[in-house]
Amino acid sequence: MRELTFENVTVRFGSRRRGTVAVDDVSLRVPAGQVVGLVGESGSGKSTLARAAVGLAPLASGRISPAPHERHVQMVFQDPYSALDPRMSVGESIAEAGRRAVDVAGLLELVGLPGDRAGDRPHLLSGGQRQRVALARALAGDPEVIIADEITSALDVSIQGAVLNVVRELQRRMNLTMLFISHNLAVVRYVSDIVAVMKDGRIVEYGPVDEVLGDPRHEYTRELLAAVPRPAH
Template sequence: MSDLVFDAVSVRYGGRRGLTAVDHVGLTVPSGQVVGLVGESGSGKSTLARAAVGLSPVTAGRVLLGGVDVRKLPRRPPLQMVFQDPYSSLDPRMSIGESITEAIPRGVLPGRAARRDEVARLLELVNLDPDRAGHLPGQLSGGQRQRVALARALAGRPEVLIADEITSALDVSVQGAVLNLVRSVQRRLGLSMLFISHNLAVIRYLSDIVAVMYLGRIVEVGPAEQVLTDPQHPYTRDLLAAAPSAHTSLLDTGADEPTADVEPADPHHPPAGCRYHTRCPVGPLVRADRGLCLQADPTEDAAQRRHSAACHFSENESHKLAIPRGASAP
């Protein structure tokens, strides 16, 4: 198994005057571990995932698997992705058995019987009856289709699996079953996984490491329990405060902090200095003495701070959180 490393990766659309969706991102998915990537819509999470599998152009930097640039790996690299929408990720004219067979690397299983047995094994692995192999996607529910998409990704014999919001299009009643399946398969096969979600309860349930993304950059990363109980970046704290739970939120600071109730900055023209300063509840909007946030980019020396937090004042503002011990996936 190998680490998946995003080495100063940038993804830009539309030339110099276009949009930088991912900006100089450094992130490591350690071998055999799950990294949960969280952030609001438009933060660049899915673009980063698509860059890893070659579906978005890497404008700068490299994506490395085992120290090798993924662009130099074979046509079917040991890196597979499960997409958000199970209704569009499968060919409606192909049976699910044909879709899974198509993903099996050439030469690995010669002979129809061997490939048929492998399809049956993979369907059983994702808790589907092998008799479903002859069915079309339109004959399956959303949860069943997402299981087929997972089986298809596993057919490629990946070392790393990328899951992009794979439960967001599913009914709440089946989300938990799919998440339990993903966790079981990851542990059984020892896969490395980048799991993308905007749902913090899901991220906590699955992840060993949590990375928080805002406006194209990673603003905090660290062990899951540490990030979720002692967040260093104000954006992470705001995400936790907004997350619903049995106790209204995952965040309990014991104090009322003012929150900048404004829209995110324009990603085409991100602000100078700290990109979060236009919304930050502890930044220059509410603290006149923190003009540094308007001028200096905190990502430049983030590695020196706890959780690599991209915040000049992270050590001054971190809070202990009370997260219910019984919190679990939906």
């Protein structure tokens, strides 16, 4: 169990003079064994920050710990249909991600799938099942930190809740450190201990989820809350 920290992280695409700053001097702490929900609109820099944590977006400046090359951080991506190699069975994809011998059936059962699905190809699985396999694949790497990047946004509403329940149960059972990225405040409230609000590449608010979403201090957080659909009466 280990915390994830971003210290003055900047990610820039293009040249210094003509490039775009996607992440601007961000400092963020994900405490060990807790879930930090990172929320913001599309283009706010959330996914770029996540990709930087696993070495997929180069830093212009700053520091991330654990460093991406240490392989202590695993990421689950948004699109369950492109996350798995269609030429490999489910079991092969999970085993490939392990740093040592992997109990594939045990990992599948841990994410709520029968162990005998290990021989299936990805095309036989639904989106929700694929995302569970992606979770199992991330766990096969024996990570200390998991980053989940909009992992339910591509799924049907009817199965989003089931996947979120798996995520929450896994985190609690394994005491995982997790950065959970979403544009959906209801989802963030459900799974997170702490929430960080990101706007234009910067963190504008950070604190316990009930405190931030119950009494937000920043105008942008209030705007996000106001945009949440209200149930019809």
